[in-house]
Amino acid sequence: MTAYAYYPGxxxxxxxxxxxxxxxxxARALGIDLRELPDWNCCGATAYFHIDELLAYxxxxxxxxxxxxxxxxxxxxxxxxxxxxxxAATKMAEDADLAxxxxxALTADGLRVSGATRVRHLIEVLIEDVGVDRIRERVRVxxxxxxxxxxxxxxxxxxxxxxxxxxxxxxxxDLIAAAGATPVEYPERLRCCGGSLIATQRPVxxxxxxxxxxGAAARGAQVIATLCPLCQINLECYQGQARRVHGGPRPVPxxxxxxxxxxxxxxxARRLGIGRELVRAEAVLAACRRAATNAGAAA
Amino acid sequence: xxxxxxxxxEIANLLYAAQPxxxxxxxxxxxxxxxxxxxxxxxxxxxxxxAMIRAGQREAVLRSNTFWTCASCYLCTVRCPxxxxxxxxxxxxxxxxxWRNRHAPGLIGPAFSRAFMRMIVRTGRSWEPALAPAYLGRxxxxxxxxxxxxxxxxxxxxxxxxxxxxxxxxxxxxxxxxHIIPVGGPA
Numbered sequence: 001m002t003a004y005a006y007y008p009g010x011x012x013x014x015x016x017x018x019x020x021x022x023x024x025x026x027a028r029a030l031g032i033d034l035r036e037l038p039d040w041n042c043c044g045a046t047a048y049f050h051i052d053e054l055l056a057y058x059x060x061x062x063x064x065x066x067x068x069x070x071x072x073x074x075x076x077x078x079x080x081x082x083x084x085x086x087x088a089a090t091k092m093a094e095d096a097d098l099a100x101x102x103x104x105a106l107t108a109d110g111l112r113v114s115g116a117t118r119v120r121h122l123i124e125v126l127i128e129d130v131g132v133d134r135i136r137e138r139v140r141v142x143x144x145x146x147x148x149x150x151x152x153x154x155x156x157x158x159x160x161x162x163x164x165x166x167x168x169x170x171x172x173x174d175l176i177a178a179a180g181a182t183p184v185e186y187p188e189r190l191r192c193c194g195g196s197l198i199a200t201q202r203p204v205x206x207x208x209x210x211x212x213x214x215g216a217a218a219r220g221a222q223v224i225a226t227l228c229p230l231c232q233i234n235l236e237c238y239q240g241q242a243r244r245v246h247g248g249p250r251p252v253p254x255x256x257x258x259x260x261x262x263x264x265x266x267x268x269a270r271r272l273g274i275g276r277e278l279v280r281a282e283a284v285l286a287a288c289r290r291a292a293t294n295a296g297a298a299a
Numbered sequence: 300x301x302x303x304x305x306x307x308x309e310i311a312n313l314l315y316a317a318q319p320x321x322x323x324x325x326x327x328x329x330x331x332x333x334x335x336x337x338x339x340x341x342x343x344x345x346x347x348x349x350a351m352i353r354a355g356q357r358e359a360v361l362r363s364n365t366f367w368t369c370a371s372c373y374l375c376t377v378r379c380p381x382x383x384x385x386x387x388x389x390x391x392x393x394x395x396x397x398w399r400n401r402h403a404p405g406l407i408g409p410a411f412s413r414a415f416m417r418m419i420v421r422t423g424r425s426w427e428p429a430l431a432p433a434y435l436g437r438x439x440x441x442x443x444x445x446x447x448x449x450x451x452x453x454x455x456x457x458x459x460x461x462x463x464x465x466x467x468x469x470x471x472x473x474x475x476x477x478h479i480i481p482v483g484g485p486a
Contacts, residue, residue: 040466041424051397052479053390054479055476105476108477192374199433278456
């Protein structure tokens with residue numbers, strides 16, 4: 001087992017509880033030990049960055065310092081937390097004055113950031129540290145025939161990747177294929193879901209939800225896989241409102257990538273938090289049953 | 300005698316601290332506006348807003364809803380051929396108008412951000428229901444009913460956060476945040 005400091009983030013405590021459950025279970029099945037960072041605090045989301053940048057970086061830095069104390073790399077399952085924590089680490093490494101100013105504040109809690117901790121997103125750890133080939137070897141319930149739309153959203157990819165690298169990522173498709181499912185090709189995979197606007201600019205957010213859902217539905221997706229709790233909540237809980245305004249597609253369930261992968265690894269649905277959806281993921285469970293029947297027939 | 304800074308200079312300074320390329324580097328190609336998924340909801344496209352900043356149109360820029368409509372998706376930033384971090388500029392403009400209390404009227408964003416910050420300073424973690432008053436009353440009956448419907452569905456599936464979460468060392472956190480002097484006045 002390889003250990004990482006695990007930063008769940010506020011959304012995973014309740015609305016995105018299923019992501020927490022499935023992240024821990026799926027990681028464990030792949031030899032990864034996620035150790036929750038003791039007494040972690042909010043990363044500041046986007047709202048804190050609207051008020052004061054230095055305060056926002058200081059909030060992130062407290063978590064970086066806690067991970068350094070644990071001597072582990074920091075893993076975030078939320079794309080927003082990942083982007084914030086990562087940009088705080090990068091800014092502090094690039095700007096010694098900024099780092100000094102923040103470290104001065106951190107002394108109030110007996111903490112310090114030296115720059116030893118790397119910030120990773122959970123999917124990065126699975127792709128880079130475990131590897132798609134090893135994941136494929138561990139799949140016991142290949143989700144054959146299930147059409148899964150990989151939804152990258154924004155902040156796992158941008159702004160740290162630029163140019164062609166930001167437009168042509170394929171790691172999520174590769175992961176879905178490793179689970180035995182069929183990755184759906186659709187142009188909205190890197191388009192914003194509007195998660196940060198759902199409370200403040202509802203009509204704007206709903207138009208973005210509509211684009212992503214209808215893009216995936218038009219290409220036959222049976223489920224959308226997400227790697228961020230804000231994307232998941234936005235796409236799942238607000239697709240009904242988006243449909244009322246914009247008309248359009250049939251309901252499409254949105255699961256966490258760790259739930260889809262966890263099922264393929266043979267972890268029972270209940271332990272992955274499946275069953276708490278507002279849009280039921282019936283096609284996914286049917287694919288599992290088919291795989292089980294096939295395995296039974298083969299044996 | 301101290302020279303006062305032009306509006307264009309002030310906005311450029313928002314970027315100077317961290318970014319190599321100021322708004323002056325913009326070639327007005329419009330890649331940002333064409334890439335932006337929410338440009339249709341902005342009263343000025345990102346390209347137009349940069350042109351207005353460079354023309355020193357202070358009042359029109361501050362009144363614009365453009366940066367409060369930005370979804371922080373960073374498509375403009377990673378595509379800009381002049382290397383300007385446009386999403387970062389939008390954050391800078393939000394802060395600028397919040398510090399000066401000069402944002403466009405009728406926006407939910409500034410009140411929401413302030414409520415969010417107060418909550419984090421108090422508890423150290425986010426708890427969505429504490430934010431509802433900042434936006435719920437602004438959307439009319441239909442909006443309230445919609446929100447109740449989503450909340451009810453989440454509640455039935457055990458996904459509604461009923462109790463706020465607190466970090467243990469929140470006193471130390473507040474002490475820590477007091478060390479940071481906000482650059483532009485009270486939040």
